[in-house]
Amino acid sequence: MTADPAQSVIRRGIVLTVLALIGVAVVMVMALKFTPVEANQGLAQKIFYVHVPTATVALWIAVPATGIASILYLWLHDPRLDRFAAASAEVAVVFCLVVLTTGPIWGKPIWGTWWTWDGRLTLTLFLFFLLLGYHALRGSVRDPLERGRFSAVLGIMGMALVPFIHLSVYLWRGLHPKPVILKPSAPSLPWEMLRTLLTGFGVFILLYVGFVTLRYGLQLAQDRKEEADAA
Amino acid sequence: MPPDNGQYLFAAYTVAGVIYLGYALRLMLRARRASARR
Numbered sequence: 001m002t003a004d005p006a007q008s009v010i011r012r013g014i015v016l017t018v019l020a021l022i023g024v025a026v027v028m029v030m031a032l033k034f035t036p037v038e039a040n041q042g043l044a045q046k047i048f049y050v051h052v053p054t055a056t057v058a059l060w061i062a063v064p065a066t067g068i069a070s071i072l073y074l075w076l077h078d079p080r081l082d083r084f085a086a087a088s089a090e091v092a093v094v095f096c097l098v099v100l101t102t103g104p105i106w107g108k109p110i111w112g113t114w115w116t117w118d119g120r121l122t123l124t125l126f127l128f129f130l131l132l133g134y135h136a137l138r139g140s141v142r143d144p145l146e147r148g149r150f151s152a153v154l155g156i157m158g159m160a161l162v163p164f165i166h167l168s169v170y171l172w173r174g175l176h177p178k179p180v181i182l183k184p185s186a187p188s189l190p191w192e193m194l195r196t197l198l199t200g201f202g203v204f205i206l207l208y209v210g211f212v213t214l215r216y217g218l219q220l221a222q223d224r225k226e227e228a229d230a231a
Numbered sequence: 232m233p234p235d236n237g238q239y240l241f242a243a244y245t246v247a248g249v250i251y252l253g254y255a256l257r258l259m260l261r262a263r264r265a266s267a268r269r
Contacts, residue, residue, distance in 0.1 A: 010262045017255050024251060028244055042233035047243040054247070094254045098247045105243040109236040207251065214258045221265045 006221035013214025020210045023203035024050075030196045047106040051099060053200035055124075057208050058095035059162050062088050063127065065212075067159025070152035082148035083223070085155050087215035089134050091208055092158070096128040111175050118174030123165045130158050 031049040038045035069085035072078070103121065104114040115121065134154040141147040164171075169178045189197065 007266060010265070014259060014262065017258070021251065021255060024248070028248075037233050039233055042235065043237040044234075044239040044243075046240050050244065050247045094250060098250050101246045101250070102243040105239050105246065109234065109239045211254065211258065214262065218258065218261050218265060225268065 004221075006217050006224055009217030009220060010214060011217075013210055013212075013217050016206060016210030017214055018210075020203060020207035023199075023206060027053075027196065027200045027203050030199060035192055035196045036190070041110055044106055044109045047102055049196050049200050051102040051106060052197065053204040054095050054102070055099045056201065057204045058092055058099055059124075059127075059165060061205065062092035062095055062208055062212075063131075063158050063162055066092060066155040070155030070159075073148055074152050077145075077148075079144070079148070079223070082144075082152070083216055083219045084212070085152065086138060087212045087219060089131055089151075089155060089158070090215055091211040093128070093131045093135065094211070095204075095208070096124065096131060099124060100128055107175070116175050118176050119168035119172035120165060120174060120176040123161060123168055127158060127161050127165065130154060130161070134158070 027049055031046045035046065035049070037043060066085045066088040069081045069088065073081035073085060103124075107116070108114050134151055137154060138147055138151050141150060166179075168174070169176055
């Protein structure tokens with residue numbers, strides 16, 4: 001009996017996801033117990049250790065990976081690239097949802113408001129809707145070639161938004177702070193905070209990889225079943 | 232003295248935990264169904 005490749009990808013995805021979820025719990029404990037309380041913002045500042053790595057992975061890994069896979073799909077027409085782009089875009093929706101919920105919860109005690117139509121927030125919300133549109137489109141087109149082609153265009157548009165989201169804090173005056181890590185000079189954080197933040201980056205990258213692997217494996221299993229049914 | 236706003240931290244971590252865990256469980260349930268269908 002030969003091993004089903006979809007099942008082995010799914011198993012790998014489950015292991016990575018479980019490890020990453022344990023890691024998320026570790027990051028939260030590190031933030032609560034082993035990271036100092038910021039003098040001006042108080043405990044609410046510790047939202048940073050989930051919000052910032054999540055936003056970084058969404059904007060600098062998940063969305064660009066979707067865009068690059070989409071470009072390659074339009075060029076090579078390899079269904080694996082379309083499957084990967086779809087998996088990465090779905091995980092990007094989840095990460096963006098966390099960014100768009102934890103951000104306002106942090107904003108309320110610090111800015112005095114849940115939401116403001118600041119450039120960074122507005123563009124991130126727009127990206128979230130674009131990603132939702134990506135999945136609505138995939139659900140509404142039956143032909144796999146057309147589905148791959150149309151959704152690839154949206155995937156590329158999502159990637160094109162990322163530099164504008166990053167630069168929005170420099171381009172327009174708003175409430176959202178400027179980056180503390182991804183900036184030309186050295187990170188402006190004390191070591192205790194930087195340590196927890198860097199652990200967070202590692203853990204949320206692992207979570208992205210786990211989710212995408214699992215989602216890719218599920219799509220592979222479904223595609224193989226559809227091929228078998230059609231044959 | 233830092234402001235007393237721990238409830239926002241608790242809310243944010245809970246929301247993030249529920250979203251991530253919820254999505255992971257959804258994928259794992261689908262994986263179980265896919266494996267049962269084989």
